[in-house]
Amino acid sequence: MKKTLYGSCTFALGLAIVALSLVNKAGAVDAVAMQPPPVVDPGVLARIRDAAMVNDWGWQRLSDLTDKIGPRLSGSPQLEAAITQLAGVMSSLGATVALQPVKVPHWVRGEEIGELVDYPGRLRGLTQKLHLTALGASSATTPKGITARVIVVHDLDELKLRAREVRGSIVLFESNFDQRLASNGEAGAAYQQSGFYRFSGPSAAAALGASAALVRSIGGAAYRLPHTGLTIWKDNQAPIPAAALAAEDADLIARLDASGPIIMKLVLTPQTLPDADSFNVIADWPAREKSGEYVVVSGHLDSWDLGTGAVDDGVGVIAAAAVIQVLKQLDLHPRRTIRFVGWTNEENGSRGNKAYFASVSHVIETQVAAIENDEGGGRALGIAAAVTPETLAILQPVQKALGPIGATVLARRDGELGSDIGPLQGAGVPGFAPLVDARHYFDYHHTAADTLDKVDPKNLQSQIATMAVLAYYLAELPDVIPRFKALQ
């Protein structure tokens, strides 16, 4: 998951309680009595919800993806295997499967060594090993590494103030992840705050002549785990070696830095290979009436390479796939086509969504709505909807159907609800995401600890139920919901 979802997700969570109270008030008996009869059978929505909540199909597929394949970085044989596996699964459900070709970046992690070789108070002959991992798009040091002074800064202003010291140095961005904010339901805001330095810090350091850049890991738990993730270079900028330090190691350097200069040795040998062949997995569930109108349900199939990509985004892509499985199980074909998309290359290039958008932008009106799930393995709390204010009333039957599983939030948003549906949303396609409990998402996000055991099967079911009810409803409505152009 990248920053776009969370930029506005925060906002949605802030709105959640307000929205809920309004709904409770609006749900009084008189109001209901005045409404026209439901346009989508509530009994069907209930059956979809209940089928999703007692089904282990999604869990089995998530196990296949994570236990049997594992990490799925763009260009890896694992991602290729996952695409093949998922295409086969969707085909066996009776969906019409297409693999949409996408050329993806192919970055491969190499050796990773960090060591403090001199620091204030060091006793003769001693050095200290650091726990770090290269950021995606990092360049390599020489095989023997570089040895340079570490300059600790807390923000870009401080970087600029110390510009003269930066040339030839290793810059450490010591920016704390605000776990209190994350624990208060604002995980996205916390990620965005410190994540800024992962995305943009190395580029800023490179622009001032730094020989390498480090960031304190973006995440909420401290178990000496480095959190990887993409760093972004400016156009035509030469990348420098860039890595995330475990929080403990970044803090150690910051403590020692208070007393004097720190010299560090850094070896990073990632390789950027020629772009690789990859595919979006597209699986269409046949419409009853309007086969040329699509409700997209999606998650991304690629992952970072350290863990097995269970929470980012195995959960999301499998929950989306399971929407089709639930409809097949109940033999339901709504009015419109439900289109599953398993995006490739969400993590380090966004090439998958660009390819898809390019393929539909000339017929954008065929894209009726787009749902993306990329917020981790927590329980579904409800739905975020980037729609016109008036559309919320249309969505109330979905909220009502999800009441029994506690996914009661319906929060309107103005921004992108996922980086992969972002281009569609920017072109006026109403966007949706399940809102999930993300308080601990960033404990595991982009680390080796993103593994199957971090997902509770019940939470996955709640996400499937939420997506399936919403997708069916949007595909079954007699009229399409109003277009809404999300803020970029």
Added chain:
Amino acid sequence: MKKTLYGSCTFALGLAIVALSLVNKAGAVDAVAMQPPPVVDPGVLARIRDAAMVNDWGWQRLSDLTDKIGPRLSGSPQLEAAITQLAGVMSSLGATVALQPVKVPHWVRGEEIGELVDYPGRLRGLTQKLHLTALGASSATTPKGITARVIVVHDLDELKLRAREVRGSIVLFESNFDQRLASNGEAGAAYQQSGFYRFSGPSAAAALGASAALVRSIGGAAYRLPHTGLTIWKDNQAPIPAAALAAEDADLIARLDASGPIIMKLVLTPQTLPDADSFNVIADWPAREKSGEYVVVSGHLDSWDLGTGAVDDGVGVIAAAAVIQVLKQLDLHPRRTIRFVGWTNEENGSRGNKAYFASVSHVIETQVAAIENDEGGGRALGIAAAVTPETLAILQPVQKALGPIGATVLARRDGELGSDIGPLQGAGVPGFAPLVDARHYFDYHHTAADTLDKVDPKNLQSQIATMAVLAYYLAELPDVIPRFKALQ
């Protein structure tokens, strides 16, 4: 910390609430009025407590030990540096410092690679990397490693039942750490239950011809962290390669194992070098009257090699050292000598305590009491005392003095209160340990994440206050407390 402390610590925590209630009832005014005047000035005890609670000397020394030196495994230059550093510190306080020579095992970690090369459902060409770390006293594989089937067992009975499959295989002991038990104040019991397989499992597997042994990491958090620790071979038994898997990786194997055979590649290249020179750091704080009678306050200076040994046992050894600092600051010299011991080689050999015991066993009556602190960085809850039942009454002024900081538990125990004071206790020396909140101790124990940030400075102060009040009191009492021979 090894198993001995926790064997009985559990028992003590179980008793804690009961003991506290008894004290509250016994503390009624009438009872107090009938007591003789205090034999140790309560005002002095209060001053010691208060001085400890507002002092950052301990925190600074713990920073020096962990931030500037780091991991301190027996035989390492880091342990040597820590011994020199601490001897200097104690000498500067005015204590009489002696370095007691000890020959210690010298085991050095090497390369560590684990990979699943075949498993049920594996897609062609894919393998999965495992997170593991060698156990102390593990032997090495060949440099290219071994490739063998993994046999998953849950206990020694299952190992025996599958004895025929074990020969030539890699045995995995899949024994869960019971975090619920740990969270309920019984961390020691949880450690002992699953720790048994780390101590004894590899030896049992080797006896049946296994080519290597693995254990699920002993610990309460799951962040893909392997927890190292000692494994124990029988006399004259040839060691085999032995490692701890991260919980996630052990569980992955257990899940895959349900469907068919698993083949694993394992490379471990630790070396066992000739025994190295090391030292117990002994620092005597001069007595006012009885210089030949000693109250030992202690912790261990060595640590495992993955983290910086902050909670195991930087906290303990520095809290013990700080007892002397507090007495110096207040210019207090109790009746007897207070002897600080910074033990060497607690983790993988227990040679430090053996050398000390050998040096005092012929004059064991000179050892009036022994306090050890090796339970992590939590808040001090009170005191565990391996003493005669009648001695508890003598200790009530200590309990009373610690009331204002909430270290109110006084729990009697029958067993060893620490592996380093165990031999003394077995010879009749009353034994003590601060009881600390250890609910999260095993999240970090023996991992790379055992670092300074895991210690709250306030908790360290509470441990120093507890040890200092207790040590002063025991050293100041007119009569020594009764001898008590702990169960071994």
